[in-house]
Structure formats: C-alpha cells, structure tokens
Amino acid sequence: MLEKYFQLEAHKTNVKTEVIAGITTFLTMAYILVVNPSILHDAGMNTGAVFTATAIASIIGTLIMALYAKLPIAMAPGMGLNAFFAYTVVVSMGYSWEFALTAVFLEGILFILLTFFNVRELIVDAIPLSQKHAISVGIGLFIAFIGLEDAGIIVHDKATLVTLGNLGSPSALIALFGLFISALLLTLRVKGALLIGIFSSTILAVFMGKAALPDTALIQTPPSLAPTFLKFEWQHIFSTDMLIVLFTFLFVDLFDTIGTLVGVASQAGILDEKGRFPNVKKALMADAFSTTAGAMLGTSTTTAYIESAAGVAEGGRTGLTTLVVAILFILSLFLSPLFLMVPSSATAPVLILVGTFMMEPVTKISFSDYTESIPAFLAIIMMPLTYSIAEGIAFGMISYVLLKALTGRHKEITPVMYILAALFMLKFFV
Incomplete structure (x- = not known):
C-alpha cells in the first residue's frame, strides 16, 4: 500500500529509508516545541496552550504535505516569524498578541487565495535555475551556521560579530562528539548515520549533566488550547499598522517558504531540467492551510x-518521510518529556553536516557567466550573513535582474522577475 501510494521504487527509496529520514527530520526540528512557546510567552501567551498549538499546527501542515503534496518537507511554526510576532508586533509596536494572531490568520487566508489562483506557483516557476541552485547552497550555509551557533562553536563577538567559541564547553564537546560520530558513519556508508549521531551525543549529554532523563510520567495529557483558541481581535484590521504587519508576515513567509521548498527539492533531486518540481501548488497550499x-x-x-x-x-x-514526522509530532503531544530531553547541542551536528550535503548544486552554477554567478553568490552569502533566507533571495534576484538588463540580456528576464526585483527594492529603499 505504501509503495503504491508514495511510489517508493520510482523515487529509488524504501520504507526503512523513509522512516529513518522522517525520524531524523523530526529530531532536528523538535526544538520548536520548546522554543516557540518560550518566545510567544514573551508576548503574553500561555506556554502550555502554545505548546499544544505548535504541535497540532505542525501535525496539520505536515500531514497535508505528506498525503496531498507527497513531498519530504515538514511544516512547523517558523523561527524568525515567531520573533517578529512577539518582539516587534507585541513588544515594540505595543499591540496585543490577539492582534498578532489576527494578522497571521489573515495572512493564511490571503495565501490560500494566492495559491488557488497560482500566483505563488508562478513565482516559484519564474525563479531562474541558477538562483534555485544558489538558494539550496545558501540554505545549506545558513543551516550549518545555525548548527555551529547552537553548539556554541561559533559565538557573538563585539569586534568581529562572530568568533570561535569555547571548544571545551559542554555543549561544544557534545556537538563535536556527535559531529565526529556522524561524519565517520557517513564515510563508512552506514544507514541512519545522522540519527545514530543524535542519539550518541544525547547519551553523552546525559552523562555530562546537560540533558536529563525524564523524571515524570512519560505519557501526559496535552495542555489545554483554551487560552489561545480563536482569540482574534478585529477592531484594528483596517489600520495602517495591520497593513504593515500583514505585509511583513506575507513577505517573509512567502520567500522563506519558496526558498525552503526549492532548496530541499533541489537537494532531493526532484527538480526537472527547468528547475521546476512536482506538486509545488499542493505544497504551497499545505503551507497556507x-x-x-x-x-x-x-x-x-x-x-x-x-x-x-x-x-x-x-x-x-x-x-512517507513527512508522514513519519507527523506521527512523531502526534506522539510528542503525549510523550513530550521524552522527546524534549534531546538538547540542541545533540542536533547541531546534523545541521552542520546537512550544510555539507547542500553544497553540491553549486557545481551546476555557471561561474564563467558573471550575470549568473554574481547574483548566485550574493544569494548564497547573504542568507547566513543576514540570518534570513528571504534577504538572500532578495539580493540574488535584484542583482540578477540588474545585471541581465544592463548587459542587454533582458530577454532572459521573466516579467515576474522584474516585479519581484522591484518589490524587493521597494522593501529595502522605501
């Protein structure tokens, strides 16, 4: 049944591989179950309710992606967007968290409409192939940077922005141990190398006192959604601030999602020769719903x-990979003490190694053609340096359009690319 529905053989995979992949994806993103409630708590929201909302929203999005789009891309509340929600809309602008939730709800409705009328799909297909490869590589560097930061291997420095951290610290030692184990097993072609690395470093973290075995009942009833369920605030929906907040949510989510879909699809080898990949509209609909x-x-x-x-x-x-992720999110609702014991230092090595894997598309970029290579490089380098996928895409697209247009190669620019470049420039300079 699984073979027929997901066409595993046609995709050169099998149930065991997909299950291991799903577990690995879940373990590298399960941190959101801890981080998201913590961030939204700073906006005044109930931590327990947000934990349950985070898990259920992830389940819904991931199940749609698994069963409808049939892509190995999981869904969950996004980092960066939650920070904008809490620290900009609520803390800085002074609005209630109910106001912010209303903006997110309106964003979702607009995304459903944009996806239904193929606007988002049109944007994905209009991105040049070199930019799609660059997005994959840039996301790889971004992921690796996040991993190094989570491990404490790279830390903030006032003089140089970033510098080498204390490699003798517990978090760095745990991460370096996991990195060595995973890299060794990958070299030896051992299946599940990344997952084994996570478990190995988690065990080390327990012995070092940086992770604790659950001291409560493993099976617990999820916290109630009542404090946050349908808590919308409609009196400010026609205000200028709502327009600004809504546009920001739309803008960042649109290009973060497109960048992630393109990057992961490129790494998975499911893009066609023109850089398009199947079921993109279904994937975008999963995001919107x-x-x-x-x-x-x-x-x-x-x-x-x-x-x-x-x-x-x-x-x-x-x-099938994302179906496994969804099942694990369902279990996490009732087994949160077990799933949340994995420290970020144990999942950091996976992010670092994934950065390595996502470098491969850089070989497909024509570096002899500067109208292709310079925009690609800017997209790649700006993602980790700005800590934003969307900003990297912006630099890549603007420079691509400018270089092509100013060198007489305007026929290579699609009308959608002109529009996107203009919107990005308005965002930066207006």
Whole structure:
C-alpha cells in the first residue's frame, strides 16, 4: 500500500529509508516545541496552550504535505516569524498578541487565495535555475551556521560579530562528539548515520549533566488550547499598522517558504531540467492551510522547515518521510518529556553536516557567466550573513535582474522577475 501510494521504487527509496529520514527530520526540528512557546510567552501567551498549538499546527501542515503534496518537507511554526510576532508586533509596536494572531490568520487566508489562483506557483516557476541552485547552497550555509551557533562553536563577538567559541564547553564537546560520530558513519556508508549521531551525543549529554532523563510520567495529557483558541481581535484590521504587519508576515513567509521548498527539492533531486518540481501548488497550499489553522489554534506562522534537508540527506524522497514526522509530532503531544530531553547541542551536528550535503548544486552554477554567478553568490552569502533566507533571495534576484538588463540580456528576464526585483527594492529603499 505504501509503495503504491508514495511510489517508493520510482523515487529509488524504501520504507526503512523513509522512516529513518522522517525520524531524523523530526529530531532536528523538535526544538520548536520548546522554543516557540518560550518566545510567544514573551508576548503574553500561555506556554502550555502554545505548546499544544505548535504541535497540532505542525501535525496539520505536515500531514497535508505528506498525503496531498507527497513531498519530504515538514511544516512547523517558523523561527524568525515567531520573533517578529512577539518582539516587534507585541513588544515594540505595543499591540496585543490577539492582534498578532489576527494578522497571521489573515495572512493564511490571503495565501490560500494566492495559491488557488497560482500566483505563488508562478513565482516559484519564474525563479531562474541558477538562483534555485544558489538558494539550496545558501540554505545549506545558513543551516550549518545555525548548527555551529547552537553548539556554541561559533559565538557573538563585539569586534568581529562572530568568533570561535569555547571548544571545551559542554555543549561544544557534545556537538563535536556527535559531529565526529556522524561524519565517520557517513564515510563508512552506514544507514541512519545522522540519527545514530543524535542519539550518541544525547547519551553523552546525559552523562555530562546537560540533558536529563525524564523524571515524570512519560505519557501526559496535552495542555489545554483554551487560552489561545480563536482569540482574534478585529477592531484594528483596517489600520495602517495591520497593513504593515500583514505585509511583513506575507513577505517573509512567502520567500522563506519558496526558498525552503526549492532548496530541499533541489537537494532531493526532484527538480526537472527547468528547475521546476512536482506538486509545488499542493505544497504551497499545505503551507497556507497550516498557517490559517495555526492562527486559529494559537501560534505564529507555520511554514516549510529547512531542517527537512536533514531527512532528505538520510534518503527521504517522498511524503512517507513527512508522514513519519507527523506521527512523531502526534506522539510528542503525549510523550513530550521524552522527546524534549534531546538538547540542541545533540542536533547541531546534523545541521552542520546537512550544510555539507547542500553544497553540491553549486557545481551546476555557471561561474564563467558573471550575470549568473554574481547574483548566485550574493544569494548564497547573504542568507547566513543576514540570518534570513528571504534577504538572500532578495539580493540574488535584484542583482540578477540588474545585471541581465544592463548587459542587454533582458530577454532572459521573466516579467515576474522584474516585479519581484522591484518589490524587493521597494522593501529595502522605501
């Protein structure tokens, strides 16, 4: 049944590989179950309710992606978007978290309409192939940077922005141990190398006192959604601030999602010769519906997760990978003490190694053609340096359009690319 529905043989995979890939993806993104409630708590939201909303929103989006789009890309409330929700809309602008949830809900409705009328799909297909390869590589560097940061191997420095951290610290030692184990097993072609590395470093973290075995009952009833469910605030929906907040949510989510879909699909080898990949409209619809549902439940914008690349690196190629992720999110509702014991230092090595895997598309970029290579390089380098997939895409697209247009190669620019470049320039300079 699984073979027939997901066409495993056609995608050169099998049930075992897909299950391992799903577990790996889940473990690399399960941190959101801890981080998202913590961030939204700073906006005044109930931590327990947000935990449950985060898990259920992830389940809904990931199930749609698994069973409808059949892609190995998991969904969950996005990092960055939750920070904008809490620290910009609520803390800085002074609005209530109900106002912010209303903006997320409206964003989801608009995304459903944009996806239904093929506007988002049109944008994905209009991105040049060199930019799609660059997006994959840039996301790889971004993921690796996040992993190095989570491990404490790279830390903030006032003089140089970043510098080498204390490699003798517990978190760095745990991460380096996991990195060595996973890299060794990958070299030896051992299946499940990344997953084994996570478990190995988690065991080390327990012995070092940086992770604790659950001291409560493993099976617990999920916290109630009542404090956040359908808590919308409609009196400010026609205000200028609502327009600004809504546009920001739309803008960041649109290009983060597109960047993630393109990057992970490129790494999975499911793009065709023109850089398009199957079921993109269904994938975008999964994003739109899960964002809308998440707002109703009580969480910030749900989006495609770049950590899905970890599962793809383990061989995940179909929706069966994400079906496993959804099942694990369901279990996490009742087994949260067990799933949440894995420290970020134990999952950091996976992110670092995934960065390595996502470098491969750089060989497909024509570096002899500067109108292709310079925009590609800017997209790649700006993602980790700005800590934003969307900003990297912006630099790549603007420079691509300018270089092509100013060198007389305007026929290579699609009308959609002109529009996107103009919108990005308005965002930066207006």
